[in-house]
Amino acid sequence: MEEIGVGFRKELVSKLLHLHFKDDKTKVSGDALQLTAELLKIFVVEAAIRSVRQAQAEDLAQVDVEQLEKVLPQLLLDF
Amino acid sequence: MMEEEKGAEEQQRFSYQQRLKAAVHYTVGHLCEEVASDKEMQFSKQTIAAISEVTFQQCENFARDLEMFARHAKRSTINTEDVKLLARRSNSLLKYITEKNEDIAQFNLERKAKKKKKLEDENKNSVEPAEAGVVESEN
Numbered sequence: 001m002e003e004i005g006v007g008f009r010k011e012l013v014s015k016l017l018h019l020h021f022k023d024d025k026t027k028v029s030g031d032a033l034q035l036t037a038e039l040l041k042i043f044v045v046e047a048a049i050r051s052v053r054q055a056q057a058e059d060l061a062q063v064d065v066e067q068l069e070k071v072l073p074q075l076l077l078d079f
Numbered sequence: 080m081m082e083e084e085k086g087a088e089e090q091q092r093f094s095y096q097q098r099l100k101a102a103v104h105y106t107v108g109h110l111c112e113e114v115a116s117d118k119e120m121q122f123s124k125q126t127i128a129a130i131s132e133v134t135f136q137q138c139e140n141f142a143r144d145l146e147m148f149a150r151h152a153k154r155s156t157i158n159t160e161d162v163k164l165l166a167r168r169s170n171s172l173l174k175y176i177t178e179k180n181e182d183i184a185q186f187n188l189e190r191k192a193k194k195k196k197k198l199e200d201e202n203k204n205s206v207e208p209a210e211a212g213v214v215e216s217e218n
Contacts, residue, residue: 006109012102016135017157019099020142026149028157031183035162036141038179042172043137044107047130048114048122055120062121065129072133078169079137 008037047075103138104131141165159184 010033017028017036028036050071055063107130111122148161159180166176 006106006113008103008106012099012106015099016103016138017142017145019096020139021146022143023146023150023155025155026146026157027155028145029159031159031180031187032145032157032162034183035159035176035180036145036165038183039141039162039165039176040134040138041110042175044110044130044134045114047133048111049118051122051126051130052114052118052120056118062123063126064123065125068126068129076137078172079165 007041010034010037013037013040043075043079046078047071050075100131100135103135104128107131107134 010030013033013036014028017033018026047068051063051067054067054071058067060067104127108127111127111130115122144165145157145161148164149155149157152161163173163176163180166173
């Protein structure tokens, strides 16, 4: 599976991070925002792809929450 | 009086979070669409919503960790080294993120070089001799 076009915008990533900072003075560099956006993208793509593999293994026509639930524990351990 | 203010503040934070969640959901939806067409397998709406929810929650972990990593290094600005630490649990993930970081750095370097060249060209073409400084725009 090659290059995925869409991704998380820097502004959105910035807001998501700042929502949870404890210290007002904490800032994020531009490069770090871009890299975090990449990390989030891969998180979503992994969740999606692993769920698809699970659905394929179960011979299903579509991916449902049950498949996601099965792959979630390992996904969270990997991140 | 204090109670009312606290209530209003919480309400605001809640609706702000809802807006952010919606924005995350939008991007997650697009990403899932790309995976779906590549793998020729559909996602139920509930699945996309669930991935979106988990992603939003994961951001809280990322944010807290990043803030702590920077503080541990006695910095108040989070940098790419901190983000790479987030990817430490999986070797393939760490490798992927490290490569992405190099791509980003390279891309930004080339963009700055192009801007600098453009400024230099514009200076050469102007009638008055211009100042030699390069303007540092964004961070």
